[in-house]
Amino acid sequence: MDLRELYQELIVDHSKQPRNFGPMPESNYHADGFNPLCGDKIRLYLKIEDNVITETGFEGSGCAISTASASIMTEMLKGQTITQAEALFERFHSMVTGSMGPDGGVDDFGKLAVFSGIKEYPARVKCATLAWHTLRNALLERDETAKTE
Amino acid sequence: MIVGNGTEKLDLVALRRDFPALDQEVAGKPLVYLDNAATAQTPRQVIDAMERFYREDCANVHRGVHELSQRATEAYEAARCQVQEFIGASEVGEIIYTRGATDSLNLVAHSLGELKVDSGDEVVISAMEHHSNIVPWQLMCERRGAKLRVIPINDSGELLLDEFDRMLNDRTRIISVAHVSNALGTINPVREIIARAHELDIPVVLDGAQAIPHMHVNVQDLNCDFYVFSGHKMFGPTGIGILYGKRTFLEQMPPYQSGGDMIESVTFEKTTFNDLPYKFEAGTPNIAAAIGLGAAVEYLSKVGMDCIESYERELLDYATKAIGSIDDVKLIGVAREKAGVISFVIEGIHPHDIGTILDREGVAVRGGHHCAQPVMDYFKVSATTRASFAFYNTRQEVDELVFAIGKVKELFSD
Numbered sequence: 001m002d003l004r005e006l007y008q009e010l011i012v013d014h015s016k017q018p019r020n021f022g023p024m025p026e027s028n029y030h031a032d033g034f035n036p037l038c039g040d041k042i043r044l045y046l047k048i049e050d051n052v053i054t055e056t057g058f059e060g061s062g063c064a065i066s067t068a069s070a071s072i073m074t075e076m077l078k079g080q081t082i083t084q085a086e087a088l089f090e091r092f093h094s095m096v097t098g099s100m101g102p103d104g105g106v107d108d109f110g111k112l113a114v115f116s117g118i119k120e121y122p123a124r125v126k127c128a129t130l131a132w133h134t135l136r137n138a139l140l141e142r143d144e145t146a147k148t149e
Numbered sequence: 150m151i152v153g154n155g156t157e158k159l160d161l162v163a164l165r166r167d168f169p170a171l172d173q174e175v176a177g178k179p180l181v182y183l184d185n186a187a188t189a190q191t192p193r194q195v196i197d198a199m200e201r202f203y204r205e206d207c208a209n210v211h212r213g214v215h216e217l218s219q220r221a222t223e224a225y226e227a228a229r230c231q232v233q234e235f236i237g238a239s240e241v242g243e244i245i246y247t248r249g250a251t252d253s254l255n256l257v258a259h260s261l262g263e264l265k266v267d268s269g270d271e272v273v274i275s276a277m278e279h280h281s282n283i284v285p286w287q288l289m290c291e292r293r294g295a296k297l298r299v300i301p302i303n304d305s306g307e308l309l310l311d312e313f314d315r316m317l318n319d320r321t322r323i324i325s326v327a328h329v330s331n332a333l334g335t336i337n338p339v340r341e342i343i344a345r346a347h348e349l350d351i352p353v354v355l356d357g358a359q360a361i362p363h364m365h366v367n368v369q370d371l372n373c374d375f376y377v378f379s380g381h382k383m384f385g386p387t388g389i390g391i392l393y394g395k396r397t398f399l400e401q402m403p404p405y406q407s408g409g410d411m412i413e414s415v416t417f418e419k420t421t422f423n424d425l426p427y428k429f430e431a432g433t434p435n436i437a438a439a440i441g442l443g444a445a446v447e448y449l450s451k452v453g454m455d456c457i458e459s460y461e462r463e464l465l466d467y468a469t470k471a472i473g474s475i476d477d478v479k480l481i482g483v484a485r486e487k488a489g490v491i492s493f494v495i496e497g498i499h500p501h502d503i504g505t506i507l508d509r510e511g512v513a514v515r516g517g518h519h520c521a522q523p524v525m526d527y528f529k530v531s532a533t534t535r536a537s538f539a540f541y542n543t544r545q546e547v548d549e550l551v552f553a554i555g556k557v558k559e560l561f562s563d
């Protein structure tokens with residue numbers, strides 16, 4: 001596979017100029033992600049109001065794939081309901097692990113489709129999914145707090 | 150293979166033919182294998198020796214009067230003698246088989262620690278150690294209430310010997326340092342360290358995992374008290390390594406693991422332990438790998454460690470200039486004395502992206518912290534890209550690496 005398919009311009013661009021980057025004091029949920037294998041770190045911030053993600057942000061350091069993945073994810077999440085965000089996680093996960101069914105095309109997957117090439121690079125799948133696993137932890141934390149309330 | 154005596158050049162074409170794995174394509178390009186510090190490739194002589202064991206001589210060692218067991222035992226012990234000769238140990242009882250450098254370091258930390266270290270004592274390591282020469286000492290110090298002290302380094306990646314001098318005192322019990330650093334390639338001034346330590350009667354452990362594939366090592370000449378290394382980094386198999394130790398220490402040290410082979414007699418009241426080296430070799434060992442290590446040592450002796458050392462010095466100089474002069478590339482570790490390793494970072498591009506792109510160009514390197522996180526912390530990077538060389542690498546391969554780094558920069562350019 002051509003490397004350009006993995007390192008598409010959108011990925012390179014987001015890795016160099018990550019969107020929604022920096023601390024976010026107004027967030028009401030956050031979670032940390034860490035990949036001990038390569039040292040990639042992320043802290044994800046969410047502002048959730050009435051089951052809708054209204055603001056997002058992240059900080060950390062990592063490779064181009066993990067940074068771009070976090071950057072694009074935080075863009076995509078704004079305005080999504082919790083249920084929609086969870087569905088996005090599932091879909092992204094099956095796309096990059098190559099477990100997507102035959103009808104699971106990426107045509108309507110917007111910017112996230114740029115990560116479809118990752119499945120050819122098993123060693124790099126974890127880079128792409130780090131931000132998404134962190135998202136899931138942030139949502140779980142919210143569930144936990146919701147339950148104890 | 151070609152035989153050398155230290156003066157003639159290596160016949161690289163012939164040597165490379167000994168390594169079947171080098172002859173392949175990755176991503177449609179000829180493999181350029183530059184991850185030798187992680188694991189080096191294996192020559193057919195080693196593969197053949199191990200295969201012969203499994204095909205013809207497979208039996209346990211020291212346990213049978215039958216023909217196969219005797220052949221297995223002979224080959225296994227012959228390999229030990231080859232290792233003894235290769236590193237210049239005074240006797241074969243000082244050569245202990247382990248699973249690798251990590252296992253050897255755990256053995257010394259445990260057993261020498263029990264012998265020498267009490268509450269309030271100190272153990273000295275350095276800031277450029279592999280995790281396997283940090284954590285076993287750390288755990289041992291915790292168990293025994295001792296303090297771990299760390300020789301600092303400078304921006305070139307060299308040990309600060311003045312600081313080391315100041316660190317030594319009447320509570321210092323053990324010093325354990327890398328002969329060559331896996332993350333920086335620095336060759337440490339181990340003779341000076343040993344001389345100063347011995348003035349105070351402190352034993353010195355050398356982690357030789359990254360030295361032994363690149364240079365002539367003679368443990369008696371170095372006068373180190375312990376020396377450890379792994380088979381798979383010196384063109385032998387995985388799962389085997391060596392702990393060399395001076396008899397005076399090994400005899401006093403308590404056993405590490407216990408079980409079969411390491412005992413002389415067992416009753417439920419009292420066990421007496423076997424002689425050296427068997428006292429430290431509990432259970433059925435990795436017999437085939439030990440035989441493979443013997444073959445690797447024989448192979449290296451034939452090529453000639455002096456030839457290897459001088460060839461690699463030229464290659465490393467060439468690579469240092471070539472890689473160091475690429476724009477935006479910063480070398481991490483520029484000690485005056487180096488072997489085998491070039492670590493670098495490229496401004497704004499993460500080592501894992503570099504690793505993936507180089508891989509698609511057929512170039513195998515390692516990106517990461519190289520199990521030396523304190524080194525990364527010192528240089529304030531999370532990871533580096535490391536190209537590590539063996540005697541079978543060529544200038545042309547260095548050129549391929551440089552070309553591939555160009556590809557990386559191209560992909561990430563605006």
Ligand SMILES: Cc1ncc(COP(=O)(O)O)c(C=O)c1O
Nearest residue numbers: 249250251279281331358359379
């Ligand atoms: C300097 C050094 N010491 C120890 C080790 C550990 O060797 P092994 O993993 O073979 O036990 C390594 C391996 O990378 C090393 O480079």
